[in-house]
Each structure stands twice: as structure tokens, then as C-alpha cells.
Amino acid sequence: MQRRMKRVTARRGRVAASAAAVVCVITAVLPGAAWAGPADGAIGAGADVVGVERVSVAADGTQANDDSAEVSITPSGDRIAFSSYANNLTPGNTGRNDRVFVRDLATGQNQQFGGPAMAPPMLSSDGQVLAYLAPRFDHMALYQNHLSLGWSSSYTCSLNSCEASMGASERHQAFSVSFRYPEQNQRVEVRRPDTGELQTVDIIHNTASIRPSLSGDGTRLAYQDGGEQDILLWDWADNNVTYPIEGPDRAAELVQLSDDGNKIVYLSGADTYVHDIASGTDLQVPGVKGVAIDPTGRYLLHTPSGTTGPAPLTLRDLQTGTDETVTDRPATAEIDSVSAGGRHVVFRSTAEDLVPDDTNGKADIFLRTLR
Known part of the structure; x- marks a missing residue:
């Protein structure tokens, strides 16, 4: 927790090898991908029906034969990405390895990619690009x-x-890459929204997770300074990080920057705070643990304060202060789990009574349509 304003300069440049930094490179890969279309003309209801549906299923509705894990949804609510050990979600998948899937909710089609995913898979705001972290030989790689x-x-x-x-x-895109010589630092690399070139932000004397969270247009980046328990905001317009957004006297943990780049959700103590970047003010949401915010910054997904595992999920309208139950069963969700306007929420649960005929005894991915 800092008691002074921080200023971290960002410089424009490309990734290059040097004696001081561990080398990062961009290489081409061709992971296998397979579309599974609806069988016998079946069309997935997707985001059209108010209620709860299971979406970690094959195109013909067959339930997954193994556990499914982290999940995210596009702002428009038309596609979700999730990881699963199931081998029956697409044709020809014979091994029970962790794979990443993208489901088109309008058609019920699944597209399969590589894995295993080491973090929740991500979809770009326009729904066109899938990215996920996975092992590559003895290193890690971000596959796109x-x-x-x-x-x-x-x-x-x-x-x-x-x-x-x-x-x-x-x-x-934003990448966080660790240095190991001459000292343990980190570097965030952000692609310029106008040219696609890389800009870098050096984070000195910090080795903890920084949880980078990028706005949809790529002009703002929120990240965590784990050593100081500060949350910092980088703005492409002036290439500077100028302050801890939570103020000088509060330890904070970053949750997410909204897709529109206007709100930052963070945790402090037993409460959640939603920081408005334009006004510099914080909305305190007492007694809850924020999990995600919708792309517009209006709807906050939360669980009870102190939650460390599966718990009921609730969606709060921050303008009206009203809550809607997403599920009253133990569940988990990640950032990017709420579509724009709070219409859809995706989550993972082992509960067997959320939908009829859930008999696989596995963790499934569910979609809750609220309006």
C-alpha cells in the first residue's frame, strides 16, 4: 500500500533479446480445431431463453463425460469459451485431455482447440479471437x-x-512477462490500438501476479502491484501510470477493468469497491466479494464476503442497488463471465439439479439468461 503517487513510464518498442531480460518470441503454431455442428438439425437455444441451461454439451445435447472448468463469454453473449476434459463434445476426440472449446450459442456448435489451459480461456470483445495459456515444451505460451x-x-x-x-x-492484448536478471521485475506489453505495435510498461521489484486487465479498445490497462497491494491504471493516451486508484491508505486486490475502460472493481477488507475512472470516486459494495463486472460497468457479479470456494452467485445492478440471483447452488465464475447489460452469466457448478437429466456426476458449465 503506497502513501505516495506512483509514476511508471511506458516506452514504445518491440520485444528483443538482451542480457537483462528473458527472451520472449512470437511463433506460428497450428493447433488442431474441429467444428461440431448440430446433429439431426438440432439448434442450440443459446442466449434466447430466460432461465438456466447447460452449455458444456455436444451439439446434439449429449452431456459431457468429464469435468468442465473455467469459462468466459463475449459482451454480446453469442459465444463462450471453456475448458473441459470431456472427449465427447466434438467428433473424433478420443483422448481425455484438457481441451479448450468455443461454443456458438446461436447454433449449438462446438469448436475444439488445444490445451491444457493453465488459466481461464479468453475471447476478444468482438468474439473473433480465442486466447489461452498452455504449456509449450518447458515454457508457457499464449495461444491465439x-x-x-x-x-x-x-x-x-x-x-x-x-x-x-x-x-x-x-x-x-496485454501480456505480463517476468524478468530474472539482473533482478526480479515484470514487464507488461500492450499492443497499440492504432498500429498493433508493442508498448511496454516495466514493473520494478514486483514478482507477484499482476492480474492484467485490458479495456476493449486497448487504451487502458489495470494491474496489481502485489508487493505494495496497489492497483494501478495505465493509459495509452499519455503512456503513464500515475496513481494507485484505491487511494494511499487502503490495501486492495484487483478483480477486473470493465470492457468499456471506465470502471475498476477491486476488493479491500470485507468489501468490494467499484472505481469510476472519470470522476475518481469509489462505490462501496459492503459485505460481498466481487467476481466480475459486465462490459458496461453497471452489473457486478458477486458472492458472499470471505468466499474461497464455490458459493451462490448474485448479480447487482449498481445503478438501482437491486440484486438478482444467478444461482443459489455452489458455483464458481471468472472475470468476463457477464455479458453486456447483465443479460447472461456463465458459471461452473457440480450441482445436479440446475437442469433436468444432469446425470453425469461431473462439473458442468451453465448459462443463466436473466432478461
Whole structure:
């Protein structure tokens, strides 16, 4: 927790090898991908029905035969990305390995990619690019796949310490990469929204997770200074990080920057705070643990304060202060789990009574449509 304003300069440049930094490179990869279309003309109801539906299913509705894990949804609510050990969600998948799937909610189609995912898979705001962290030999890599154009690439970290965030498209990405010589530092690399070139922000004397969270247009980046328990905001317009957003006297933990780049959710003590960047003011939401915020910054997904595992999920309208129950069963959710306007929420649960005929005894991915 800092008692002074921080100023961290960002410099424009490309990733290069040096004696001081561990090398990171961009290489091409071609992970296998397979579409599974609806069987016998079946069409997934997707985001059209108010209520709860299970979405970690095959195109014909067959339930997954193994556990599914982390999940995210696009702002428009038309696609979700999730990881699963199931081998029956797409045709021809014979091994029970952790894989990443993208489900088109309008058609019920699943597209399968590589894995295993070491963090929740991410979809760009426009729904066109999938990204996920996975092992690459003895390193970590951020794999990227364009769902329409079919190209694939990877960003390889020479240490097992990558973190990532995505904005609207493949040009808007943030990567956190660790240094190991001459001292333990970190570096965040953000692609310029106008040219796609990399800008870097050096984070000195910090080795903890920084949880980078990028706005949809790639112009703002929120991140955590784990050593100081501060949350910092980088703005592309002036290439500077100028302050801890929570103020000088409060320890904080970052949850998420909203997709529109206007709100930052963070935890402090037993409460959640929503920071308005334009006004510099904080909205305190007492007694709850914030999990995610919708792309517009209006709807906050939360669990009871002190939660460390699966728990009921509630969606709060921050303008009216009203709550809606997403599920009263134990569940988990990640950032990017709420679509724009708070209409859809995706989550993971082992509960067997959320939908009829849930007999697989596994953790499934569910979609709650609220309006």
C-alpha cells in the first residue's frame, strides 16, 4: 500500500533479446480445431431463453463425460469459451485431455482447440479471437486462434509466469512477462490500438501476479502491484501510470477493468469497491466479494464476503442497488463471465439439479439468461 503517487513510464518498442531480460518470441503454431455442428438439425437455444441451461454439451445435447472448468463469454453473449476434459463434445476426440472449446450459442456448435489451459480461456470483445495459456515444451505460451479466418499463433514466455488479457481484437492484448536478471521485475506489453505495435510498461521489484486487465479498445490497462497491494491504471493516451486508484491508505486486490475502460472493481477488507475512472470516486459494495463486472460497468457479479470456494452467485445492478440471483447452488465464475447489460452469466457448478437429466456426476458449465 503506497502513501505516495506512483509514476511508471511506458516506452514504445518491440520485444528483443538482451542480457537483462528473458527472451520472449512470437511463433506460428497450428493447433488442431474441429467444428461440431448440430446433429439431426438440432439448434442450440443459446442466449434466447430466460432461465438456466447447460452449455458444456455436444451439439446434439449429449452431456459431457468429464469435468468442465473455467469459462468466459463475449459482451454480446453469442459465444463462450471453456475448458473441459470431456472427449465427447466434438467428433473424433478420443483422448481425455484438457481441451479448450468455443461454443456458438446461436447454433449449438462446438469448436475444439488445444490445451491444457493453465488459466481461464479468453475471447476478444468482438468474439473473433480465442486466447489461452498452455504449456509449450518447458515454457508457457499464449495461444491465439482467429475463429473466422483460421489463423493461429503463439506468444512464448521463457518462464512459467505468463499472464494475459485481451481487448476487442487480436490487436488489443496485454501480456505480463517476468524478468530474472539482473533482478526480479515484470514487464507488461500492450499492443497499440492504432498500429498493433508493442508498448511496454516495466514493473520494478514486483514478482507477484499482476492480474492484467485490458479495456476493449486497448487504451487502458489495470494491474496489481502485489508487493505494495496497489492497483494501478495505465493509459495509452499519455503512456503513464500515475496513481494507485484505491487511494494511499487502503490495501486492495484487483478483480477486473470493465470492457468499456471506465470502471475498476477491486476488493479491500470485507468489501468490494467499484472505481469510476472519470470522476475518481469509489462505490462501496459492503459485505460481498466481487467476481466480475459486465462490459458496461453497471452489473457486478458477486458472492458472499470471505468466499474461497464455490458459493451462490448474485448479480447487482449498481445503478438501482437491486440484486438478482444467478444461482443459489455452489458455483464458481471468472472475470468476463457477464455479458453486456447483465443479460447472461456463465458459471461452473457440480450441482445436479440446475437442469433436468444432469446425470453425469461431473462439473458442468451453465448459462443463466436473466432478461
